[in-house]
Amino acid sequence: MGSMKESKAENGAAAPSPATNGGADPPTSEGEKNTPKRGRSVVSGGTPLEVGTRVMCRWRDQKPHPVKVIERRKILSGGPNDYEYYVHYTEFNRRLDEWVKLEQLDLDTVETDVDEKVEDKPVAEQVMPAVIVYLCTVPAINLKMTRHQKRKIDETHVEHGHEELDAASLREHEEFTKVKNIAKIELGRYEIDTWYFSPFPPEYSDSSKLFFCEFCLNFMKRKEQLQRHMRKCDLKHPPGDEIYRSGTLSMFEVDGKKNKVYGQNLCYLAKLFLDHKTLYYDVDLFLFYILCECDDRGCHMVGYFSKEKHSEESYNLACILTLPPYQRKGYGKFLIAFSYELSKKEGKVGTPERPLSDLGLLSYRGYWTRVLLDILKKHKGNISIKELSDMTAIKPDDILSTLQTLDLIQYRKGQHVICADPKVLDRHLKAAGRGGLEVDVIKLIWTPYKEQG
């Protein structure tokens, strides 16, 4: 889709200043040069920026973007008032929140009208220790606020990708997970910046980078530990049954009950890239479908989806993730298509569990659009939504919302008609993008869980 090039380019541009995500690194010399001009005038008095401050910040594209300060911490090797700041870029999803140095902030643009919530923070919070305590008991919204103020926040606070959660649970969620605990992971060939908080066991909370074994997904805090692990690790593929193989692409089915540790490791890993995933319940009621690219080093996970063994709400997918290095190559759509192929084999309609993330919704809309419009293009005569659902295993509600979003269902003279102008359909299909990787059903050798002994 050409998007790969773009992100590669971004990579290149950002490369000279790796300090962007540098965690607790001491300020670079470049930074020292920059700050005195603007920064010191405001901050030299010993008053660091308050949490909640809005300011412009230089991002990886080297352009200023508006941010809000979420958290701050003292720099270990710095002076008494040297802080770094965890900021949220208000234009972007939370996944881009990061620790930045003072020199990245344009202090001329500081907006001093910090919201009430922050001013009321207890004194203990103002003196943050160098090591951040992640357990936060401060309520998200101060009780002193009027209802009007609350509503205002509710209205302005809803971000893209969260539309399916109500404001209260969203606030709670953000409070718990506002700061990423793990900044980077190493997984196989790639070192990946994480996107979100993940509730790793407390033993791992003092580490900003984790090393994952590519195959069994055990995670460690030091590279040497990983290297020692790799010498003994006997896995070269996910610990389950291969149920699909096409060229170098393989799909494995892993039972969360039989491979609990693997399932849990996968969940910890996936949570780093999924905002609204819950690790609240154990993995034994789920099946994990791991998509791998295989070479002479083993089967490398590119993404996965999980599925409840018995879903009462006819969910055919609980969580879906394509790992960042493999994104925008059609793997996500492959995973979605695969989940529907499984549903077809089960003879059921299915739908993904909600809420969908922004990227997830985009992929699903693309898939639904392609599948439905392909049928509409070829179909002769009338067709009901139910028939479309039976053909595709897509839930009728999803079919309706897709067709309505594309404005293909018109209400005319007291009845609904599907408006399938070939030109319009082609335009929609083009916008939805091509599927890329097709699921070859003949290569799927699989028995539904219920029919497995």
Place this chain on the structure above:
Amino acid sequence: MSRLSFRPRPLDIHKKLPIVKSIKEFEEDDAPTATSSTRNSLLPRVATAHDSEKHRTLGKKISQEIPTPQFSTVETYERDYSQTFSQTTSYIHARGARAEIGEFVEYDLDNEDEDWLEEFNNERKILSPEKFETLLFKLEILDHKARERAGVLTPTFGAPVPVLLQLESAAEALQSLSVRSIILQSVYNYWKSKREQWQKPILHHLQPPPPVNDTNPYNVFRPREKAHRLHTRRMQRRENNVQSFEKLRQVRLSLEQAKRVVEVLIKREQKKREFMECAVNLQRTKLKYKHEAQLVDDRMALSGFPGSWKFTSSDDDDDDDDDDMDTDYTQSWPASFYPNYADSNLMVVRKEPIKRELKQRYVSDGWLERMDPDEPIMLFSKPLDSDRLAAFGIMPPSHPPTDDGSVIPAFRARIGRGGRIIFDRCDPHL
């Protein structure tokens, strides 16, 4: 854009929808179509006004790339991971879980362990990290088994998990590893202090999950409360505790009491019914006896009477409500009641239900006559007495005079169901 101001009726998913291939078909129609088609020809992603907010934000997003955090490649990768994998020709089949296979050392040293080992080795090669890993792993497993034997394994993490494994038994079990006892003792002590500090097993898969009612979002992978959810809300409300047990016991007690009361009631009602049946039989017997005696007298007076009465059977008497009662009473009727014709013409059975005869009883009363022969007889109702009716101001409708001056009754009176007095018009042609 008036079209957008109303919401069309909900779409029936079972209804076949026509697929319109050409937009022109629409444009030839009325004006609203034109609006919608121009809208269609605009950017496809501009959602319509009646679409939800969600769809609209999605539409915007298609146009721009969603920025995501970055990644880079690891230089040491090709050294860390060996090129020893080749795909089998058939699909790979899972082996058992690692822990079950046995020999795999599931534990990986953490920072703390490495630091301790470095200090312990002190530049010498006393204990290799691999051996140390194995020892810690085996200690964990042995302790787990010890706790299992002692029956102190908890399904969820409630209290700190104690160390039960003793050094002596550990040394015994680990003999095959041929570790010097002094090293084993150090490792054991280190492991035990680490365990006491952690208050839980250090091996991931042996750590008990948090309890079901724990709400701390940092504790993860709880067991599910129930494998299946109950079907109704009422069932979901019912909890399985002492209170509901007591409640159910109370319910059971009340139900048993109610059952006893009902049983006694049934008995009483049966007695009442038997009593009533007796009374009815007695009455019938009296009536019948009186009536039959009269009939028999009448028959005696009429010579050449063609038929006879049937008392012995009621098999053809099936269209009547009080069938059973008739049967009972005919059968229980002792033959000695009819000494007069028991020996004369009883054998000549006239196929006519006895009821008919009883009904005919009223014919002589003139307007007190039943129209419908099948209508059940009110056995114990008094015949309508025209004089008494007149006393209450109820008069039979006047009979129209006929040609020859005689009075033919045009109405018949009867007592309908529920005791109402009903006058039926007679068929004048009869």
